Amino acid sequence: MMKNLKFYTLFISLAFILFGLTAQAQNERKFVRQGNKLYEQALADTTKQDTASYNKAEIAYRRAIEKRPDDLKWNFNLGDALYKQQKFDQAQSTFEDIAQKSTDKAEKARAYHNIGNSLLMQKKLDESIEAYKEALRNNPADLDSKYNLLYAMNLKKQQEQQQKNQDKNQDQNKDQDKNKDQNKDQQDQNKDQNKDQNKDQNKDQQDQNKNQDQQNKDQQKKDQQNQNKDQQQNQQQQQQQQKISKENAERLLQALQNDEEKIQEKVKKAQAAKAQQRQTDKDW
Template sequence: MLKIKYVTGLVLLFSLMFMPKGFSQSLRSSVNTGVEKYQQKNYSGAEANFKKGLEKVPNNFQANFNLGDSYYKQKRYNKAIKAYEQALLTGKNNILRSKVYHNIGNVLLQSKKIKESIGAYKKSLELNPGDMSTKYNLSYALNLLKHNKSRNKNNKNKNKNKNKDKNNKNNKNQQNNKKQQNKQNQNKNNQQKQKNQKQNQQPQNKNERRKNNKQSMKNPQQGNKMTKAEANRILAALRHDELKLAKQLRRKKGKPIKTAKDW
Protein backbone atom coordinates (compact mmCIF):
# COMPACT_ATOMS: atom_id res chain seq x y z
CA MET A 1 0.00 0.00 0.00
CA LEU A 2 1.16 3.53 -0.72
CA LYS A 3 2.34 5.47 2.27
CA ILE A 4 1.51 9.14 2.67
CA LYS A 5 4.48 11.46 2.69
CA TYR A 6 4.07 14.19 5.27
CA VAL A 7 5.69 17.61 5.30
CA THR A 8 6.36 18.79 8.87
CA GLY A 9 7.69 22.27 8.20
CA LEU A 10 9.55 22.35 11.50
CA VAL A 11 12.68 23.99 10.04
CA LEU A 12 11.29 27.44 9.30
CA LEU A 13 12.80 29.28 12.25
CA PHE A 14 14.84 31.50 9.99
CA SER A 15 11.66 33.40 9.15
CA LEU A 16 11.58 34.76 12.68
CA MET A 17 14.00 37.42 11.64
CA PHE A 18 11.06 39.28 10.23
CA MET A 19 9.29 39.51 13.57
CA PRO A 20 9.14 42.72 15.61
CA LYS A 21 12.15 43.09 17.95
CA GLY A 22 9.98 43.13 21.09
CA PHE A 23 8.65 39.61 20.38
CA SER A 24 11.43 37.88 18.48
CA GLN A 25 13.37 36.33 21.37
CA SER A 26 10.36 35.02 23.38
CA LEU A 27 8.61 33.77 20.23
CA ARG A 28 11.77 32.08 19.03
CA SER A 29 12.20 30.38 22.42
CA SER A 30 8.61 29.08 22.49
CA VAL A 31 8.73 27.76 18.93
CA ASN A 32 12.18 26.15 19.31
CA THR A 33 11.12 24.39 22.51
CA GLY A 34 7.97 23.16 20.73
CA VAL A 35 10.06 21.78 17.88
CA GLU A 36 12.26 19.85 20.32
CA LYS A 37 9.25 18.31 22.05
CA TYR A 38 7.71 17.45 18.66
CA GLN A 39 10.89 15.63 17.62
CA GLN A 40 10.69 13.72 20.91
CA LYS A 41 7.10 12.72 19.93
CA ASN A 42 5.75 14.75 22.82
CA TYR A 43 3.04 16.23 20.62
CA SER A 44 0.84 17.58 23.39
CA GLY A 45 3.86 19.36 24.93
CA ALA A 46 4.79 20.77 21.52
CA GLU A 47 1.18 21.96 21.11
CA ALA A 48 1.43 23.88 24.39
CA ASN A 49 4.65 25.66 23.29
CA PHE A 50 3.29 26.60 19.87
CA LYS A 51 0.16 28.01 21.51
CA LYS A 52 2.38 29.98 23.90
CA GLY A 53 4.19 31.50 20.95
CA LEU A 54 0.86 32.38 19.28
CA GLU A 55 -0.22 34.23 22.41
CA LYS A 56 2.61 36.64 21.68
CA VAL A 57 2.22 36.73 17.87
CA PRO A 58 -1.19 35.26 16.81
CA ASN A 59 -0.51 35.53 13.09
CA ASN A 60 2.92 33.87 13.08
CA PHE A 61 3.18 31.46 10.16
CA GLN A 62 5.67 29.05 11.75
CA ALA A 63 3.73 28.71 15.02
CA ASN A 64 0.39 28.09 13.24
CA PHE A 65 1.93 25.67 10.76
CA ASN A 66 3.73 23.70 13.47
CA LEU A 67 0.63 23.75 15.69
CA GLY A 68 -1.29 22.13 12.82
CA ASP A 69 1.41 19.45 12.67
CA SER A 70 1.07 18.69 16.40
CA TYR A 71 -2.72 18.42 16.06
CA TYR A 72 -2.30 16.08 13.10
CA LYS A 73 -0.06 13.74 15.09
CA GLN A 74 -2.71 13.64 17.83
CA LYS A 75 -5.39 12.87 15.20
CA ARG A 76 -7.27 16.04 16.07
CA TYR A 77 -7.96 16.72 12.45
CA ASN A 78 -10.51 19.52 12.73
CA LYS A 79 -8.17 21.62 14.87
CA ALA A 80 -5.29 20.86 12.49
CA ILE A 81 -7.31 22.25 9.55
CA LYS A 82 -8.04 25.47 11.45
CA ALA A 83 -4.36 25.95 12.35
CA TYR A 84 -3.30 25.40 8.73
CA GLU A 85 -5.92 27.84 7.51
CA GLN A 86 -4.42 30.47 9.84
CA ALA A 87 -0.97 29.72 8.42
CA LEU A 88 -2.31 30.24 4.88
CA LEU A 89 -3.27 33.80 5.79
CA THR A 90 0.34 34.68 6.61
CA GLY A 91 2.26 32.53 4.11
CA LYS A 92 4.56 34.95 2.33
CA ASN A 93 5.29 32.89 -0.80
CA ASN A 94 3.94 30.04 -2.92
CA ILE A 95 6.35 27.48 -1.51
CA LEU A 96 5.12 28.04 2.03
CA ARG A 97 1.46 28.01 0.99
CA SER A 98 2.00 24.87 -1.12
CA LYS A 99 3.31 23.09 1.99
CA VAL A 100 0.20 24.13 3.90
CA TYR A 101 -2.11 22.77 1.17
CA HIS A 102 -0.04 19.58 1.10
CA ASN A 103 -0.60 19.03 4.82
CA ILE A 104 -4.27 20.00 4.54
CA GLY A 105 -4.55 17.27 1.89
CA ASN A 106 -3.02 14.78 4.32
CA VAL A 107 -5.47 15.70 7.08
CA LEU A 108 -8.44 15.36 4.71
CA LEU A 109 -7.18 12.01 3.46
CA GLN A 110 -6.83 10.69 7.00
CA SER A 111 -10.37 11.92 7.66
CA LYS A 112 -11.61 9.73 4.76
CA LYS A 113 -12.45 12.84 2.72
CA ILE A 114 -10.69 11.61 -0.39
CA LYS A 115 -12.19 13.99 -2.94
CA GLU A 116 -11.42 17.01 -0.75
CA SER A 117 -7.83 15.81 -0.23
CA ILE A 118 -7.37 15.54 -4.00
CA GLY A 119 -8.46 19.17 -4.33
CA ALA A 120 -5.93 20.26 -1.67
CA TYR A 121 -3.07 18.38 -3.35
CA LYS A 122 -3.94 19.99 -6.68
CA LYS A 123 -3.83 23.45 -5.12
CA SER A 124 -0.44 22.61 -3.64
CA LEU A 125 0.88 21.60 -7.07
CA GLU A 126 -0.50 24.76 -8.65
CA LEU A 127 1.73 26.73 -6.25
CA ASN A 128 4.71 24.36 -6.53
CA PRO A 129 4.37 22.06 -9.60
CA GLY A 130 7.68 20.28 -9.02
CA ASP A 131 6.94 18.96 -5.51
CA MET A 132 7.37 15.18 -5.79
CA SER A 133 5.90 14.44 -2.34
CA THR A 134 2.65 16.14 -3.30
CA LYS A 135 2.54 14.32 -6.65
CA TYR A 136 3.02 11.03 -4.82
CA ASN A 137 0.19 11.72 -2.37
CA LEU A 138 -2.10 12.94 -5.14
CA SER A 139 -1.54 9.70 -7.06
CA TYR A 140 -2.24 7.71 -3.92
CA ALA A 141 -5.51 9.60 -3.31
CA LEU A 142 -6.66 9.13 -6.92
CA ASN A 143 -5.99 5.39 -6.80
CA LEU A 144 -7.76 5.13 -3.46
CA LEU A 145 -10.80 6.94 -4.84
CA LYS A 146 -10.90 4.62 -7.85
CA HIS A 147 -10.57 1.57 -5.62
CA ASN A 148 -13.37 2.76 -3.33
CA LYS A 149 -15.69 3.40 -6.26
CA SER A 150 -15.04 -0.10 -7.58
CA ARG A 151 -15.56 -1.61 -4.14
CA ASN A 152 -18.77 0.36 -3.60
CA LYS A 153 -20.04 -0.82 -6.97
CA ASN A 154 -19.24 -4.44 -6.11
CA ASN A 155 -20.88 -4.06 -2.72
CA LYS A 156 -23.91 -2.51 -4.36
CA ASN A 157 -24.17 -5.39 -6.83
CA LYS A 158 -23.63 -7.87 -4.02
CA ASN A 159 -26.34 -6.26 -1.93
CA LYS A 160 -28.58 -6.13 -4.98
CA ASN A 161 -28.09 -9.85 -5.63
CA LYS A 162 -28.53 -10.55 -1.94
CA ASN A 163 -31.77 -8.59 -1.89
CA LYS A 164 -32.86 -10.35 -5.08
CA ASP A 165 -32.19 -13.75 -3.53
CA LYS A 166 -33.98 -12.64 -0.39
CA ASN A 167 -36.96 -11.43 -2.43
CA ASN A 168 -37.02 -14.70 -4.39
CA LYS A 169 -36.93 -16.63 -1.15
CA ASN A 170 -39.72 -14.49 0.29
CA ASN A 171 -41.77 -14.93 -2.88
CA LYS A 172 -41.22 -18.67 -2.75
CA ASN A 173 -42.24 -18.75 0.89
CA GLN A 174 -45.30 -16.68 0.08
CA GLN A 175 -46.21 -19.06 -2.74
CA ASN A 176 -45.75 -22.07 -0.48
CA ASN A 177 -47.81 -20.41 2.22
CA LYS A 178 -50.48 -19.55 -0.30
CA LYS A 179 -50.46 -23.10 -1.63
CA GLN A 180 -50.70 -24.48 1.87
CA GLN A 181 -53.51 -22.08 2.69
CA ASN A 182 -55.39 -23.08 -0.47
CA LYS A 183 -54.96 -26.72 0.45
CA GLN A 184 -56.29 -26.07 3.93
CA ASN A 185 -59.21 -24.11 2.49
CA GLN A 186 -59.93 -26.95 0.03
CA ASN A 187 -59.91 -29.51 2.80
CA LYS A 188 -62.14 -27.30 4.86
CA ASN A 189 -64.54 -26.86 1.94
CA ASN A 190 -64.59 -30.62 1.31
CA GLN A 191 -65.33 -31.30 4.96
CA GLN A 192 -68.13 -28.75 4.93
CA LYS A 193 -69.50 -30.19 1.70
CA GLN A 194 -69.52 -33.72 3.16
CA LYS A 195 -71.18 -32.41 6.28
CA ASN A 196 -73.86 -30.65 4.24
CA GLN A 197 -74.46 -33.77 2.14
CA LYS A 198 -74.82 -35.86 5.26
CA GLN A 199 -77.25 -33.38 6.77
CA ASN A 200 -79.28 -33.26 3.53
CA GLN A 201 -79.32 -37.05 3.26
CA GLN A 202 -80.74 -37.66 6.73
CA PRO A 203 -84.07 -35.79 6.20
CA GLN A 204 -84.41 -37.40 2.80
CA ASN A 205 -84.10 -40.91 4.24
CA LYS A 206 -86.53 -39.98 6.96
CA ASN A 207 -89.00 -38.69 4.41
CA GLU A 208 -88.60 -41.82 2.32
CA ARG A 209 -89.32 -44.00 5.37
CA ARG A 210 -92.41 -41.93 6.12
CA LYS A 211 -93.52 -42.21 2.51
CA ASN A 212 -93.01 -45.96 2.48
CA ASN A 213 -94.88 -46.40 5.75
CA LYS A 214 -97.73 -44.32 4.41
CA GLN A 215 -97.82 -46.34 1.21
CA SER A 216 -97.85 -49.57 3.17
CA MET A 217 -100.80 -48.38 5.21
CA LYS A 218 -102.64 -47.29 2.09
CA ASN A 219 -101.93 -50.48 0.18
CA PRO A 220 -101.84 -53.46 2.57
CA GLN A 221 -99.47 -56.20 1.68
CA GLN A 222 -101.16 -58.56 -0.80
CA GLY A 223 -98.50 -61.18 -0.98
CA ASN A 224 -97.90 -62.95 -4.26
CA LYS A 225 -100.53 -62.24 -6.92
CA MET A 226 -102.87 -65.30 -7.61
CA THR A 227 -103.15 -66.55 -11.20
CA LYS A 228 -106.55 -67.30 -12.86
CA ALA A 229 -105.91 -71.04 -12.95
CA GLU A 230 -105.12 -71.09 -9.24
CA ALA A 231 -108.30 -69.16 -8.54
CA ASN A 232 -110.40 -71.64 -10.58
CA ARG A 233 -108.87 -74.59 -8.76
CA ILE A 234 -109.63 -73.00 -5.41
CA LEU A 235 -113.23 -72.26 -6.49
CA ALA A 236 -113.62 -75.81 -7.78
CA ALA A 237 -112.34 -77.20 -4.51
CA LEU A 238 -114.71 -75.00 -2.56
CA ARG A 239 -117.62 -76.13 -4.75
CA HIS A 240 -116.68 -79.75 -4.31
CA ASP A 241 -116.53 -79.35 -0.58
CA GLU A 242 -119.87 -77.58 -0.55
CA LEU A 243 -121.54 -80.33 -2.64
CA LYS A 244 -120.09 -82.96 -0.41
CA LEU A 245 -121.42 -81.14 2.61
CA ALA A 246 -124.87 -80.90 1.00
CA LYS A 247 -125.03 -84.67 0.35
CA GLN A 248 -124.17 -85.35 3.93
CA LEU A 249 -126.95 -83.04 5.11
CA ARG A 250 -129.49 -84.71 2.81
CA ARG A 251 -128.67 -88.05 4.17
CA LYS A 252 -129.24 -86.80 7.63
CA LYS A 253 -132.57 -84.93 6.99
CA GLY A 254 -133.82 -86.69 3.94
CA LYS A 255 -134.30 -83.59 1.91
CA PRO A 256 -132.14 -81.54 -0.37
CA ILE A 257 -130.43 -78.41 0.86
CA LYS A 258 -129.98 -75.37 -1.38
CA THR A 259 -126.44 -74.24 -1.55
CA ALA A 260 -125.58 -70.73 -0.52
CA LYS A 261 -124.13 -69.86 -3.86
CA ASP A 262 -124.86 -70.96 -7.37
CA TRP A 263 -121.45 -71.59 -8.89
Protein backbone atom coordinates in the same frame (compact mmCIF):
# COMPACT_ATOMS: atom_id res chain seq x y z
CA MET B 1 -1.89 2.33 5.03
CA MET B 2 -2.46 5.79 6.41
CA LYS B 3 0.94 5.67 8.10
CA ASN B 4 2.58 5.66 4.65
CA LEU B 5 1.35 9.18 3.92
CA LYS B 6 4.10 11.71 3.36
CA PHE B 7 3.88 14.60 5.83
CA TYR B 8 5.86 17.80 5.89
CA THR B 9 7.31 19.15 9.13
CA LEU B 10 9.03 22.41 9.61
CA PHE B 11 11.26 23.44 12.50
CA ILE B 12 12.75 26.82 13.30
CA SER B 13 16.53 26.62 13.74
CA LEU B 14 18.86 29.21 15.08
CA ALA B 15 19.82 30.02 11.50
CA PHE B 16 16.49 31.84 11.11
CA ILE B 17 17.06 33.98 14.19
CA LEU B 18 18.19 37.48 13.43
CA PHE B 19 20.68 39.18 15.61
CA GLY B 20 19.68 42.25 17.58
CA LEU B 21 16.30 40.92 18.78
CA THR B 22 15.02 42.07 22.09
CA ALA B 23 14.82 40.01 25.31
CA GLN B 24 11.15 39.38 24.49
CA ALA B 25 12.19 37.75 21.22
CA GLN B 26 14.63 35.57 23.15
CA ASN B 27 11.70 34.28 25.29
CA GLU B 28 9.65 33.57 22.16
CA ARG B 29 12.49 31.56 20.62
CA LYS B 30 12.82 29.70 23.91
CA PHE B 31 9.22 28.49 23.59
CA VAL B 32 9.81 27.50 19.97
CA ARG B 33 12.98 25.58 20.85
CA GLN B 34 11.15 23.89 23.70
CA GLY B 35 8.31 22.91 21.39
CA ASN B 36 10.72 21.60 18.74
CA LYS B 37 12.55 19.50 21.32
CA LEU B 38 9.34 17.93 22.61
CA TYR B 39 8.13 17.31 19.07
CA GLU B 40 11.41 15.63 18.06
CA GLN B 41 11.37 13.43 21.16
CA ALA B 42 7.84 12.23 20.44
CA LEU B 43 8.68 11.73 16.77
CA ALA B 44 11.78 9.68 17.60
CA ASP B 45 9.80 7.16 19.70
CA THR B 46 8.33 4.91 16.98
CA THR B 47 6.94 2.37 19.47
CA LYS B 48 3.98 4.55 20.44
CA GLN B 49 2.12 7.74 19.59
CA ASP B 50 3.31 10.04 22.37
CA THR B 51 0.36 12.42 22.38
CA ALA B 52 1.41 13.86 25.73
CA SER B 53 4.69 15.18 24.31
CA TYR B 54 2.92 16.49 21.19
CA ASN B 55 0.43 18.25 23.44
CA LYS B 56 3.28 19.91 25.39
CA ALA B 57 4.85 20.96 22.10
CA GLU B 58 1.51 22.47 21.04
CA ILE B 59 1.35 24.49 24.26
CA ALA B 60 4.90 25.78 23.73
CA TYR B 61 4.17 26.79 20.12
CA ARG B 62 0.99 28.60 21.15
CA ARG B 63 2.88 30.61 23.79
CA ALA B 64 5.35 31.72 21.12
CA ILE B 65 2.56 32.52 18.61
CA GLU B 66 0.80 34.68 21.21
CA LYS B 67 3.73 37.07 20.83
CA ARG B 68 4.07 36.69 17.03
CA PRO B 69 0.75 35.40 15.60
CA ASP B 70 1.75 36.12 11.99
CA ASP B 71 4.84 33.91 12.05
CA LEU B 72 3.88 31.29 9.45
CA LYS B 73 6.72 28.93 10.32
CA TRP B 74 5.69 28.74 13.96
CA ASN B 75 2.07 28.25 12.89
CA PHE B 76 3.26 25.47 10.59
CA ASN B 77 4.88 23.72 13.56
CA LEU B 78 1.66 24.17 15.56
CA GLY B 79 -0.29 22.50 12.75
CA ASP B 80 2.15 19.58 12.83
CA ALA B 81 1.67 19.13 16.59
CA LEU B 82 -2.11 19.22 16.20
CA TYR B 83 -1.97 16.64 13.40
CA LYS B 84 0.13 14.27 15.50
CA GLN B 85 -2.48 14.45 18.24
CA GLN B 86 -5.12 13.45 15.66
CA LYS B 87 -6.79 16.87 15.96
CA PHE B 88 -7.24 16.78 12.20
CA ASP B 89 -9.90 19.45 11.92
CA GLN B 90 -7.79 21.97 13.92
CA ALA B 91 -4.68 21.05 11.92
CA GLN B 92 -6.60 21.56 8.68
CA SER B 93 -7.75 25.00 9.78
CA THR B 94 -4.19 25.99 10.75
CA PHE B 95 -2.69 24.89 7.41
CA GLU B 96 -5.48 26.61 5.46
CA ASP B 97 -4.67 29.88 7.24
CA ILE B 98 -0.99 29.43 6.29
CA ALA B 99 -1.85 28.69 2.64
CA GLN B 100 -3.97 31.86 2.39
CA LYS B 101 -1.38 34.13 3.98
CA SER B 102 1.77 32.71 2.40
CA THR B 103 3.17 34.24 -0.79
CA ASP B 104 5.87 31.61 -1.22
CA LYS B 105 4.79 28.85 -3.63
CA ALA B 106 6.92 26.16 -1.99
CA GLU B 107 5.47 27.05 1.40
CA LYS B 108 1.91 27.11 -0.01
CA ALA B 109 2.54 23.70 -1.61
CA ARG B 110 3.61 22.22 1.75
CA ALA B 111 0.55 23.75 3.45
CA TYR B 112 -1.84 22.31 0.85
CA HIS B 113 -0.08 18.96 1.09
CA ASN B 114 -0.78 18.82 4.86
CA ILE B 115 -4.33 20.09 4.29
CA GLY B 116 -4.81 17.08 2.03
CA ASN B 117 -3.48 14.78 4.76
CA SER B 118 -5.79 16.29 7.39
CA LEU B 119 -8.81 15.91 5.11
CA LEU B 120 -7.85 12.37 4.18
CA MET B 121 -7.70 11.35 7.85
CA GLN B 122 -11.24 12.73 8.19
CA LYS B 123 -12.28 10.45 5.26
CA LYS B 124 -13.02 13.47 3.07
CA LEU B 125 -11.56 11.95 -0.07
CA ASP B 126 -12.80 14.42 -2.67
CA GLU B 127 -11.59 17.43 -0.66
CA SER B 128 -8.21 15.80 0.02
CA ILE B 129 -7.71 15.06 -3.69
CA GLU B 130 -8.36 18.72 -4.53
CA ALA B 131 -5.87 19.83 -1.83
CA TYR B 132 -3.12 17.58 -3.26
CA LYS B 133 -3.86 18.94 -6.74
CA GLU B 134 -3.52 22.48 -5.40
CA ALA B 135 -0.18 21.53 -3.83
CA LEU B 136 1.02 20.28 -7.23
CA ARG B 137 -0.17 23.48 -8.93
CA ASN B 138 2.17 25.40 -6.65
CA ASN B 139 4.96 22.83 -6.92
CA PRO B 140 4.56 20.41 -9.88
CA ALA B 141 7.79 18.61 -8.94
CA ASP B 142 6.51 17.62 -5.48
CA LEU B 143 6.76 13.80 -5.53
CA ASP B 144 5.25 13.41 -2.06
CA SER B 145 2.07 15.21 -3.13
CA LYS B 146 1.89 13.03 -6.27
CA TYR B 147 2.21 9.91 -4.13
CA ASN B 148 -0.50 11.02 -1.68
CA LEU B 149 -2.75 12.11 -4.56
CA LEU B 150 -2.56 8.65 -6.14
CA TYR B 151 -3.13 7.09 -2.76
CA ALA B 152 -6.28 9.18 -2.18
CA MET B 153 -7.57 8.49 -5.70
CA ASN B 154 -7.06 4.75 -5.17
CA LEU B 155 -9.02 4.92 -1.90
CA LYS B 156 -11.83 6.74 -3.68
CA LYS B 157 -11.87 4.09 -6.40
CA GLN B 158 -12.08 1.37 -3.76
CA GLN B 159 -14.82 3.27 -1.97
CA GLU B 160 -16.80 3.65 -5.20
CA GLN B 161 -16.40 -0.07 -5.92
CA GLN B 162 -17.56 -0.91 -2.41
CA GLN B 163 -20.53 1.40 -2.82
CA LYS B 164 -21.29 -0.19 -6.18
CA ASN B 165 -21.14 -3.67 -4.63
CA GLN B 166 -23.29 -2.49 -1.75
CA ASP B 167 -25.87 -1.04 -4.14
CA LYS B 168 -25.80 -4.28 -6.11
CA ASN B 169 -26.34 -6.27 -2.94
CA GLN B 170 -29.18 -3.97 -1.96
CA ASP B 171 -30.75 -4.44 -5.40
CA GLN B 172 -30.34 -8.20 -5.04
CA ASN B 173 -31.87 -8.05 -1.58
CA LYS B 174 -34.73 -5.98 -2.98
CA ASP B 175 -35.21 -8.55 -5.75
CA GLN B 176 -35.14 -11.32 -3.17
CA ASP B 177 -37.64 -9.46 -1.03
CA LYS B 178 -39.77 -8.92 -4.13
CA ASN B 179 -39.56 -12.61 -4.94
CA LYS B 180 -40.44 -13.42 -1.34
CA ASP B 181 -43.46 -11.12 -1.58
CA GLN B 182 -44.45 -12.71 -4.88
CA ASN B 183 -44.03 -16.17 -3.39
CA LYS B 184 -46.05 -15.11 -0.37
CA ASP B 185 -48.77 -13.70 -2.64
CA GLN B 186 -48.73 -16.93 -4.64
CA GLN B 187 -48.93 -18.96 -1.44
CA ASP B 188 -51.80 -16.82 -0.22
CA GLN B 189 -53.48 -17.19 -3.59
CA ASN B 190 -52.97 -20.95 -3.54
CA LYS B 191 -54.22 -21.02 0.01
CA ASP B 192 -57.34 -19.10 -1.00
CA GLN B 193 -57.82 -21.36 -4.01
CA ASN B 194 -57.40 -24.44 -1.87
CA LYS B 195 -59.77 -22.95 0.63
CA ASP B 196 -62.33 -22.27 -2.10
CA GLN B 197 -61.79 -25.69 -3.59
CA ASN B 198 -62.16 -27.33 -0.21
CA LYS B 199 -65.24 -25.23 0.40
CA ASP B 200 -66.71 -26.27 -2.96
CA GLN B 201 -65.71 -29.87 -2.36
CA ASN B 202 -67.27 -29.81 1.07
CA LYS B 203 -70.41 -28.26 -0.38
CA ASP B 204 -70.50 -30.86 -3.14
CA GLN B 205 -69.92 -33.58 -0.57
CA GLN B 206 -72.67 -32.18 1.61
CA ASP B 207 -75.01 -31.99 -1.37
CA GLN B 208 -74.04 -35.50 -2.32
CA ASN B 209 -74.61 -36.72 1.21
CA LYS B 210 -77.90 -34.89 1.30
CA ASN B 211 -78.96 -36.48 -1.98
CA GLN B 212 -77.83 -39.84 -0.74
CA ASP B 213 -79.80 -39.38 2.46
CA GLN B 214 -82.85 -38.41 0.45
CA GLN B 215 -82.37 -41.41 -1.82
CA ASN B 216 -82.00 -43.64 1.23
CA LYS B 217 -85.15 -42.15 2.72
CA ASP B 218 -87.02 -42.60 -0.55
CA GLN B 219 -85.79 -46.15 -0.82
CA GLN B 220 -86.74 -46.87 2.76
CA LYS B 221 -90.18 -45.40 2.14
CA LYS B 222 -90.55 -47.43 -1.00
CA ASP B 223 -89.38 -50.55 0.77
CA GLN B 224 -91.80 -49.84 3.60
CA GLN B 225 -94.64 -49.36 1.12
CA ASN B 226 -93.73 -52.57 -0.64
CA GLN B 227 -93.54 -54.36 2.67
CA ASN B 228 -96.93 -53.01 3.68
CA LYS B 229 -98.31 -54.01 0.32
CA ASP B 230 -96.90 -57.51 0.73
CA GLN B 231 -98.34 -57.70 4.21
CA GLN B 232 -101.76 -56.64 2.88
CA GLN B 233 -101.55 -59.19 0.11
CA ASN B 234 -100.56 -61.87 2.61
CA GLN B 235 -103.42 -60.90 4.85
CA GLN B 236 -105.84 -61.01 1.91
CA GLN B 237 -104.52 -64.38 0.86
CA GLN B 238 -104.81 -65.66 4.41
CA GLN B 239 -108.35 -64.32 4.65
CA GLN B 240 -109.22 -65.87 1.30
CA GLN B 241 -107.68 -69.16 2.31
CA GLN B 242 -109.56 -69.05 5.57
CA LYS B 243 -112.79 -68.30 3.68
CA ILE B 244 -112.24 -71.15 1.25
CA SER B 245 -111.41 -73.52 4.04
CA LYS B 246 -114.62 -72.61 5.85
CA GLU B 247 -116.71 -73.12 2.73
CA ASN B 248 -115.05 -76.47 2.12
CA ALA B 249 -115.69 -77.46 5.68
CA GLU B 250 -119.34 -76.51 5.35
CA ARG B 251 -119.68 -78.42 2.07
CA LEU B 252 -117.94 -81.41 3.61
CA LEU B 253 -120.18 -81.23 6.62
CA GLN B 254 -123.26 -80.97 4.38
CA ALA B 255 -122.05 -83.88 2.36
CA LEU B 256 -121.57 -85.92 5.51
CA GLN B 257 -125.02 -84.99 6.68
CA ASN B 258 -126.46 -85.98 3.33
CA ASP B 259 -124.66 -89.30 3.43
CA GLU B 260 -125.80 -89.90 6.98
CA GLU B 261 -129.40 -89.20 6.00
CA LYS B 262 -129.10 -91.59 3.10
CA ILE B 263 -127.62 -94.22 5.35
CA GLN B 264 -130.30 -93.71 7.92
CA GLU B 265 -132.92 -93.92 5.19
CA LYS B 266 -131.40 -97.14 3.97
CA VAL B 267 -131.27 -98.44 7.52
CA LYS B 268 -134.88 -97.58 8.00
CA LYS B 269 -135.82 -99.26 4.76
CA ALA B 270 -133.84 -102.29 5.77
CA GLN B 271 -135.48 -102.43 9.15
CA ALA B 272 -138.91 -102.02 7.64
CA ALA B 273 -138.22 -104.80 5.20
CA LYS B 274 -136.97 -107.02 7.96
CA ALA B 275 -140.01 -106.30 10.12
CA GLN B 276 -142.37 -107.14 7.27
CA GLN B 277 -140.56 -110.36 6.71
CA ARG B 278 -141.04 -111.32 10.35
CA GLN B 279 -144.71 -110.66 10.13
CA THR B 280 -145.04 -112.88 7.15
CA ASP B 281 -143.28 -115.70 8.86
CA LYS B 282 -145.76 -115.57 11.77
CA ASP B 283 -148.72 -115.80 9.46
CA TRP B 284 -147.36 -118.99 8.23
